[in-house]
Amino acid sequence: MMRVNRKTIATTMAMLIFVVLYISSATLFASGNVDSEDTKTQNKVLELESLLEEDPQNTKLCMELAIIYHGKAADGEKQAIEKAEPLFKKILDAEPNNAEVRAWYGSLLTIKGREDWFPPAKLFYVIQGIQQMDRAVELSPDSTSVRLVRAHTSVALPYAFGRNNVAIKDFEYLLTLDESKPGQFDANTLAGIYLDLGKAYSQGGDKDKARENWQKAMDIAPGSKEAVEANSLLGN
Incomplete structure (x- = not known):
């Protein structure tokens, strides 16, 4: 009887999940407002x-x-x-x-x-x-720019890649830094952090924390594109 290589099966399954989820994946993190x-x-x-x-x-x-x-x-x-x-x-x-x-x-x-x-x-x-x-x-x-890039990119990747917790960790780190040293980020950048942190929590099943962060995105930069998207995610 032919032996089945579990590693091969796992790799194949991961690839199939990737193909299904990522071919039509949403736009990844864009640089600033380009x-x-x-x-x-x-x-x-x-x-x-x-x-x-x-x-x-x-x-x-x-x-x-x-x-x-x-x-x-x-x-x-x-x-x-x-x-x-x-x-x-x-x-x-x-x-x-x-x-x-x-x-x-x-x-x-x-x-x-x-x-x-x-x-x-x-x-x-x-x-x-x-x-x-x-x-x-x-x-x-400790680089804020490095953490921002990794966090925004991670939350945009399909959940199957297991980057959700990485995104949450990076965003929470950045928010803690901003609390200890206010003024690290402008309003739109902060709103973007709360927006994507909310997405990360939502993907992980914590809808309450997701809504809490989306509301903060709206409060920090009302009228911004981040606030508009957060408002849409809140179903308003």
């Missing part, structure tokens, strides 16, 4: 591309442009992945311990996994992205 159709953003891209042609080794310019491309990729612009990835890699080649760049690169890889058509490749890129983000937090556990 709008891929916004004229101002497009002009900024052209400006940065021009500056990089003159100074291709300028890591600050590379990072700024890569983050904008990340936002476009998160919004579904597939070509932006191909533009952002080499920029992040260029910086990491020069600065392998740059935690913020590694976090953004990891987030981009999860988007690359979302957009790839081949199931094993989709799974591979997402796992690689998760590992990159976790490594970034290991390198700089």
Whole structure:
């Protein structure tokens, strides 16, 4: 009788779950308020591309442009992945311990996994992205930017990846930091934290905490896109 390899079965099941859940997954964490159709953003891209042609080794310019491309990729612009990835890699080649760049690169890889058509490749890129983000937090556990990227990306991933508790841990850490040192984040950033923290609690089955955090998102930044989404999630 042929022996069944349990590890193979587990891997296959995980892949099937991934394919079912992630092919139509919601948009992943976008960088700030970047709008891929916004004229101002497009002009900024052209400006940065021009500056990089003159100074291709300028890591600050590379990072700024890569983050904008990340936002476009998160919004579904597939070509932006191909533009952002080499920029992040260029910086990491020069600065392998740059935690913020590694976090953004990891987030981009999860988007690359979302957009790839081949199931094993989709799974591979997402796992690689998760590992990159976790490594970034290991390198700089107190970095608010690193925690924000990992948290928002984690809550956007399908629940089957087991990143829900990671997102909650990161968001709670950031809120504790803001309580101890007020002014760490602007109103929209805080609203975004409460919004996605609510999503994380909702995915985990804690509807009361979810609603509590969505209400806080509305109270902190009324009229913002975060507040509008929170209001919708509350069913108002």
